[in-house]
Amino acid sequence: MRQYLVSKSLVQPLYTYIVVVTIFFLQGCGTPPSTPTRTETKHISPKAQATLLQDVADKHKLQRKGLFYKLKEQDEPYSDLQASSMLVVEKENRPLNSNQVLDASSKKRKRPEKGKPKATAIEACSKVKEKDLKREMNKEGRLKKSRTESSISRDNSQSLSTLPASPSLPGTLSFSCTTISDEKAQQIGEVLKSTTAHTFMLLLIRELxxxxxxxxxxxxxxSNIQKLILNGVHMEAQGVAGLGPHLVNTKVKCLRLNSNGIGDKGLISLATYLPNTLLNDIDLDSNKIGVEGIKALIAILDDSNIDTLSLWGNKLGEEGAxxxxLYLASPKSRIENLNVGYNKIGAQGVINLIANLQENIKLRVVNLQGNQLGDDGFKGIMQALxxxxxxxxxxxxxKITDNALQYCVLGETSILSILNLSKNLITDKGAPHLNxxxxxxxxxxxxxxxxxxxYEGAKIIVKELPQEKTFTVHLHQVEDFSRAIISSYQQKRLKKDYPHINWVFKKPIL
Structure with missing residues (x-):
């Protein structure tokens, strides 16, 4: 009996040692741990041994799926059954399921929390260095250097003194920061004076x-600046009045003044200088411009070079439209591209805007989005086009509905080729009218x-369309296919069944 107990006390540590050596050999951990003593194996139960063997089986299961382990090199030796750090690397950046996400210290399977997206292989690795991530992103083309001459985003504690005195790379000169002091402004001016860039951007400046x-x-x-972008600079009426004289006798052809709160007073001041400039594209979006401002602008348009005018998000109303x-009805009008979206124009205002364009020979593109047209406005537009x-x-x-579509009878004298009815109240009931x-x-x-x-409505829209003519139908779907009206499978079916139609289900990347 005593001999049996002695042999059992020797066999149990030996069996445990064989299991541990096998695990480290399969993982490629290097030198196996020292032979466990009797006190070290005293607390290793059969259940713990079964857990270790299950971990080995799990590892082989992952290896068969194309995954492999790589242990991070450490100066100190590994502990008996733990690695101080572990990287999980995947050949393809496929999502890991709950059986593949392992904890680095305990090697026990860890299931993702409910409600959270499944982790990818890179996200599961908590020890990947920042430079390694950047290298991977660069390989995929996610980090591309923009063709800018200087791009600075700094708070007021930083200095602009390090800017090059004579930049030589053509492109865009851009500054975006919270505050620009008078001293910094002088430094920016010196850079602007010597730059060879054609575009100058000053964005989102709260204090200038x-x-x-x-x-x-x-x-x-x-300077050589041809495109001047001063969006969100809070210049207001005083600032734009000071800007006007400095636009005269320059090379600037495009002016962007979005969200500056210039109002009618500011536009009246700016308008007096526009005939003496080369400007042909002016953007005055979101500037609280009303009837008085538009009157001053209309008065100088015939004497200017402006052919692209954007007044999106202002206060024109029916009277301003x-x-x-009345100006657009003149054959002398130069405007080719007009944006008056979100101006609360209303149905009658829009009809007045385009009702007398038969003598106009320039206007090509009109943006009337968000103007509360409804079915009456749509009907009036279709009759005037x-x-x-x-x-x-x-x-x-x-807010255009299915009922309004029946009034879209343009006739042979219309040359309208692109119609945008996105974000309205159109359903499958309107599909026959669209067809x-x-x-x-x-x-x-x-x-x-x-x-x-x-999907059924989309098929009706393109039913029996002539194949000799190229049609493009935009039906952008949300990225989450579980909430998409037309599923991924249905999109593929439409492309297969109607190959002569250019289907666009995803928003273009700008």
């Missing part, structure tokens, strides 16, 4: 004095994204 703004823009006359329509030069019109966000529109009108591109058109 009038003197600081002038110290920058006064160098425009000796009517005044603008024949005989006009308009080729593209945006009527998105206007007729594509068959009987010059329209070849129609935007119907973010309506409630299903």
């Amino acid at each position: 004095s009038f003197e600081g703004l002038i110290s920058i823009v006064k160098h425009l006359k000796v 009517t005044l603008l329509g 024949p005989g006009t030069p308009i080729q593209e019109i945006d009527l998105s966000y206007n 007729r529109i594509l068959k009987q009108t010059p329209i070849n591109t129609i935007h119907l994204s973010d309506n409630t058109i299903t």
